[in-house]
Amino acid sequence: MDIRFSERADGLKASEIRELLKLTEMPEIISFAGGLPAPELFPVKEMEGIMQKVLERDGKVALQYSSTEGFKPLREVIAKQRMTPAKVNVTADDIAMTTGSQQGIEFSAKVFVNEGDVIICESPSYLGAINAFKAYMPKFVEVPMDEHGMIMEDLEKALKANPNAKMIYTIPDFQNPTGITMSDDRRKKVAELAEEYKIPVIEDNPYGDLIFEGTRHPSIKSFDKEGWVIYLGTFSKNFCPGLRLGWICAAPEILEKYIVVKQGADLQCSTLDQRATALFMETYNLDEHIESIKKVYGKRRTLMLECLDKYFPKEVTHTNPYGGLFTWVKLKEGLDAAEILKEALKENVAYVPGGSFFPNGGHPNYFRLNYSCMPEDKIVEGVKRLGTVLAKYY
Amino acid sequence: MDIRFSERADGLKASEIRELLKLTEMPEIISFAGGLPAPELFPVKEMEGIMQKVLERDGKVALQYSSTEGFKPLREVIAKQRMTPAKVNVTADDIAMTTGSQQGIEFSAKVFVNEGDVIICESPSYLGAINAFKAYMPKFVEVPMDEHGMIMEDLEKALKANPNAKMIYTIPDFQNPTGITMSDDRRKKVAELAEEYKIPVIEDNPYGDLIFEGTRHPSIKSFDKEGWVIYLGTFSKNFCPGLRLGWICAAPEILEKYIVVKQGADLQCSTLDQRATALFMETYNLDEHIESIKKVYGKRRTLMLECLDKYFPKEVTHTNPYGGLFTWVKLKEGLDAAEILKEALKENVAYVPGGSFFPNGGHPNYFRLNYSCMPEDKIVEGVKRLGTVLAKYY
Secondary structure, X not given: OOOOOOHHHHOOOOOHHHHHHHHOOOOOOEEOOOOOOOHHHOOHHHHHHHHHHHHHHHHHHHOOOOOOOOOHHHHHHHHHHHHOOOOOOOOHHHEEEEOHHHHHHHHHHHHHOOOOOEEEEEEOOOHHHHHHHHOOOOEEEEEEEEOOEEOHHHHHHHHHHOOOEEEEEEOOOOOOOOOOOXXXXXXXXXXXXXXXXXXXXXXXXXXXXXXXXOOOOOOHHHHOOOOOEEEXXXXXXXXXXXXXXXXXXXXXXXXXXXXXXXXXXXOOOOHHHHHHHHHHHHHOOHHHXXXXXXXXXXXXXHHHHHHHHHHOOOOOEXXXXXXXXXXXXXXXXXXXXXXXXXXXXHOOEEOEEOHHHOOOOXXXXXXXXXXXXXXXHHHHXXXXXXXXXXXXXX | OOOOOOHHHHOOOOXXXXXXXXXXXXXXXXXXXXXXXXXXXXXXXXXXXXXXXXXXXXXXXXXXXXXXXXXXXXXXXXXXHHHOOOOOOOOHHHEEEEOHHHHHHHHHHHHHOOOOOEEEEEEOOOHHHHHHHHOOOOEEEEEEEEOOEEOHHHHHHHHHHOOOEEEEEEOOOOOOOOOOOOOHHHHHHHHHHHHHHOOOEEEEOXXXXXXXXXXXXXXXXXXXXXXXXXXXXEOOOOOOHHHOOEEEEOOHHHHHHHHHHHHHHHOXXXXXXXXXXXXXXXXXXXXXXXXXXXXXXXXXXXXXXXXXXXXXXXXXXXXXXXXXXXXXXXXXXXXXXXXXXXXXXXXXXXXXXXXXHOOOOOOOOEEEEEOOOOOHHHHHHHHHHHHHHHHOOO
């Protein structure tokens, strides 16, 4: 068969993360590779009652088609309960539901990017976003980060140098893959630059709730005066990823485009899962649930960082996240984390090599570690084994 | 704000159906506009038990991320229970889950169509597909139909005239919007032409199960020898649309591309809804449920066609579907169904004007009627009122 795929599909291939996740499904593997929340924290018992109530009370409508923008009471509790902590004052009308924030990411490229346009992003950036964007055949301009996030001088340079830049994609809170958090003054600056350069900012914020020390940072969207910031939220990290529910919060004329795109893409999200999530948030306190998640992840984070310092060669450095799911490890120049992974897998430990988080390639001497999904004894054992593998290279 | 949307997004606007559905949500409206299944037939009580069992037994995994291609036991029952009646002999590995068949439709354009490529489709065709395809800026070549579906001579002419045709999109069973069914020999011919011209066929088959007289037609896919036919199935018309579950059945090298696209688009379908649907199909007999749907829809279809003959002006013609959800009405040349809709809405009756089902425009003198969603008394009353409105034009 000589199949003529589209140009964009020709360039698409299965992501490393996906192939890796397959590998790491074996129970003997200690996996720091995924970005999975800890399933033991899911409110299973509560969801049983919630599902029963939704079906008993509203079964017929809960199993029927519903509106593309999403179940209004859900959008109302999102506005009230989820956007307020991000310091954004909006109503249900400013919100549309998506299938996880991944769909909001993909739609952003669809809505803004023509072939050859520039997407400005952090260096490194979320692999799943890079892959979704690639289908629209953009150019990527990477902005370097320090411990306070994107460096503003470099962002501004990138904006000046690329008048065909169509959006800035950023994960300001506990970034994937680095765990780095953007300082509040830089958030304000990003919003100002967006206004000045008339460029949309895609604020992808799945981890903002999961702050282990202090209170949630104000979102970039909270500094947005004209409507250039598009906020992507999700229930995947603070509730249940299996329900695939996220949302877009944006100015009306932008949100309208996303909704039309959603209609063509899949009509709507699961009516049942939307109604169940709304009822859960009306019945229980999601923030209390988030507190219990933070306690567990915070402990695991502390333990993992301690173990890194204890078991890794001294020259290996890592970030110090105070929230989210990931830390980012830097090996010395010349080492290739993808090659070393093969050795690590022989010891039944997995991580994600850093190279594919850089859309323009390079940087093979990094890798990403997830600390949210493994129990404490496995964190210790896994880092110990990794340390032994790494020691051979130092 | 001077927002620079992508070229494709510039061209997108909210569909007429969507705007209409908003209008027709008012309870006083007798709506023949939607494509909604009858909610009183949903297995609500059964789903309550199923959800409870899934959460009780497998809550943690049911609320967690899962694989992009979908829950394997679900794909297994689809292969066994849903593809076998379509005369396709496949396994779980030949199937990937999508968010309704709408997502499979959208992905098809993404996988095959470059800007300016030709999509060959029936004239008229499904509005939701036309709108999804438009985002990829194709040209549409419409193939006329008679009462046995696409006319094969015209299809072959279109294939010859358009070497840059990248796919044939067809709804062979009880087509949306016409209700027309493709004859079995034409199905075979489509599969042969696909092979000869090396062009993928997107067989969109949401209504095949809903045949009121006789047994299910063999799918076009069942005549496919080399793998050119991509079959799109869904649980939206034979089970519960609110769960947003559909599937793609295709050759491995094609399916792989769809899965990568799915990963970028939204990672996966709802884990919980997939597990619930699988358990439902393992526990109950979906075909028995379909029998009960067919009985109700068949009666409504018969009643509507009788009413059309009784209450519409004699010169108005309509198709005679023996399955599915729709009949297609032709007014005399010169009339505009979109204009007449305004009169109909004054009488609280709604339908979908036919013009937007023709991707290249024209044909304002048609409209689509749905008979699945209104109880019998409303069908009689609604058609009667429509007849009165139409009488003014004859």
